[in-house]
Amino acid sequence: MKIEILGMGCSNCNKLYQNVLEAVKQSGREAEVTKVEDIKTITGYGVMSTPALVIDGVVKTTGKVPKVEEIKGWIK
Amino acid sequence: MLKYLADSLVYTLIGAHPGTRLGEALDFFFYDTMKVFLLLGVIIFGVAVIRSFFPPERSRKLLGNRREYAGNFLAACLGIVTPFCSCSAVPMFIGFVESGLPLGVTFSFLISSPTVNEVAMIMLWGLFGWRIALIYVSTGVIIAFFSGIVIGKLKLEHLVEDYVYRMRMRETAMAAPTWAERFAYARDYTKDIIGRVWLFVLIGIGLGGWIHGYVPMDFVLKYAGPGNPFAVIVAVLIGIPLYSNAAGTIPIVQALVEKGLPMGTALAFMMSIVAISTPEMIILRKVIKPKLIAIFAGIVSMAIIIVGYLFNAIL
Numbered sequence: 001m002k003i004e005i006l007g008m009g010c011s012n013c014n015k016l017y018q019n020v021l022e023a024v025k026q027s028g029r030e031a032e033v034t035k036v037e038d039i040k041t042i043t044g045y046g047v048m049s050t051p052a053l054v055i056d057g058v059v060k061t062t063g064k065v066p067k068v069e070e071i072k073g074w075i076k
Numbered sequence: 077m078l079k080y081l082a083d084s085l086v087y088t089l090i091g092a093h094p095g096t097r098l099g100e101a102l103d104f105f106f107y108d109t110m111k112v113f114l115l116l117g118v119i120i121f122g123v124a125v126i127r128s129f130f131p132p133e134r135s136r137k138l139l140g141n142r143r144e145y146a147g148n149f150l151a152a153c154l155g156i157v158t159p160f161c162s163c164s165a166v167p168m169f170i171g172f173v174e175s176g177l178p179l180g181v182t183f184s185f186l187i188s189s190p191t192v193n194e195v196a197m198i199m200l201w202g203l204f205g206w207r208i209a210l211i212y213v214s215t216g217v218i219i220a221f222f223s224g225i226v227i228g229k230l231k232l233e234h235l236v237e238d239y240v241y242r243m244r245m246r247e248t249a250m251a252a253p254t255w256a257e258r259f260a261y262a263r264d265y266t267k268d269i270i271g272r273v274w275l276f277v278l279i280g281i282g283l284g285g286w287i288h289g290y291v292p293m294d295f296v297l298k299y300a301g302p303g304n305p306f307a308v309i310v311a312v313l314i315g316i317p318l319y320s321n322a323a324g325t326i327p328i329v330q331a332l333v334e335k336g337l338p339m340g341t342a343l344a345f346m347m348s349i350v351a352i353s354t355p356e357m358i359i360l361r362k363v364i365k366p367k368l369i370a371i372f373a374g375i376v377s378m379a380i381i382i383v384g385y386l387f388n389a390i391l
Contacts, residue, residue: 007163008163008166008167008359009163010161010163012161012163013163039166039167039170039243039362040243042167043167043170043171043174043243043244043245044244044245044246045246046133046245046246046247047133047167048131048132048133048136048164048167048168048171048245049131049132049133049159049161049164049167049168050163050164050167059250062131062133062250063131063132063159063161063164064261064264065264
């Protein structure tokens with residue numbers, strides 16, 4: 001599974017990154033988690049508000065920091 | 077109701093005497109604190125629910141490739157309801173420009189979004205009444221409308237970084253959130269905002285209470301009253317570096333208004349606090365050239381100064 005966190009390095013992007021790491025750890029799934037700061041990739045996903053969460057190429061949320069529980073629901 | 081609570085707290089529980097300076101200052105502090113936090117909780121929650129209907133991706137679609145004037149007005153209004161954080165300024169800017177929106181219309185959005193700030197609106201409502209809050213919001217829209225039109229007329233497209241025009245943005249189909257999700261979002265948003273501003277609000281109201289009780293009545297009148305023709309300009313220049321601290325400054329401004337600061341000067345001061353923020357300028361540098369940033373900041377400052385003098389003349 002490939003999880004991407006889109007955002008240009010704001011504090012909420014880091015919060016989301018930590019939540020994702022925590023969710024992955026708790027669920028025990030194998031996942032490749034990357035931070036995407038390149039604006040071309042971000043706009044390529046059609047995202048206008050960051051941080052955004054992309055799982056296997058699908059935009060899950062934009063402009064907010066979902067909770068660990070929520071993220072776990074998506075990566076099961 | 078709140079007034080009664082504050083009175084009984086200060087005069088009965090603490091035992092301060094009505095009419096004394098300390099008593100007045102404490103009463104003022106507790107009354108304003110309760111009022112402001114009540115308003116902050118309720119209104120930010122409401123605003124967040126409304127905002128959950130207007131993610132920027134939706135605003136982009138609503139604006140389509142609208143032309144000037146009507147586009148500027150709609151953009152200025154959408155700027156209020158679309159959630160905005162300066163960290164999203166770049167993808168938003170690209171999204172708007174890429175969809176064919178004229179530069180001036182894009183700027184109307186970018187100006188109104190921070191200028192009409194919900195925390196500032198609530199503080200004004202709580203401390204000055206709903207009329208001043210309404211004047212603030214409509215003035216913000218008007219400033220964003222005209223500044224955007226001026227930027228559009230100046231034909232500054234060449235001052236946007238070239239790569240922006242080569243970007244392509246894909247459409248995203250996101251599922252609309254359920255009501256439960258909207259409320260959860262609003263709750264988190266309210267918590268987040270109050271968590272960030274409460275200390276400034278307390279300090280601001282505390283200082284305001286102190287000014288209210290201790291600073292002589294004509295003190296401000298002497299320096300920043302109608303007798304000083306440069307007061308508005310100075311107020312705006314002081315306000316620019318104070319970005320994001322509207323929550324803490326408005327109670328102080330309120331106390332100063334009581335001591336003779338003209339309302340137009342006060343409004344100009346607080347608009348300059350929220351409208352022009354250094355971090356946003358630095359982030360926008362990624363998509364526009366320094367000259368356009370300077371023009372943008374210059375036009376918005378000018379607009380705020382004009383509005384300040386205008387209100388001093390009519391309010």
